[in-house]
Amino acid sequence: xxxxxxxxxxxxxxxxxxxxxxxxxxxxxxxxxxxxxxxxxxxxxxxxxxxxxxxxxxxxxxxxxxxxxxxxxxxxxxxxxxxxxxxxxxxxxxxxxxxxxxxxxxxxxxxxxxxxxxxxxx
Numbered sequence: 001x002x003x004x005x006x007x008x009x010x011x012x013x014x015x016x017x018x019x020x021x022x023x024x025x026x027x028x029x030x031x032x033x034x035x036x037x038x039x040x041x042x043x044x045x046x047x048x049x050x051x052x053x054x055x056x057x058x059x060x061x062x063x064x065x066x067x068x069x070x071x072x073x074x075x076x077x078x079x080x081x082x083x084x085x086x087x088x089x090x091x092x093x094x095x096x097x098x099x100x101x102x103x104x105x106x107x108x109x110x111x112x113x114x115x116x117x118x119x120x121x122x
Contacts, residue, residue: 043077
């Protein structure tokens with residue numbers, strides 16, 4: 001019986017995740033504030049120019065922004081062969097949805113393990 005409950009809980013988590021993400025899957029990606037800087041850094045990385053700001057004169061190295069997000073965006077640009085936001089944007093959203101869903105499932109696994117070890121349920 002417990003296995004059926006677990007599957008039901010994960011089904012509800014999946015439905016809630018899709019419900020939360022449906023409004024986010026429309027429109028273009030928001031490039032206000034730091035989003036534009038991360039996208040420019042990603043374009044620079046994807047073009048092989050290093051971790052520098054392409055929107056500034058000269059070759060200014062970016063040091064204040066964490067590199068993980070630009071690396072993820074650069075990987076999308078490199079795989080898709082384009083830095084066009086209209087091409088890369090939908091794939092970034094889909095990747096974010098997959099990462100978010102993985103995060104939710106991981107939280108479910110951890111909660112299940114903690115419940116089993118602290119409460120003695122199995």
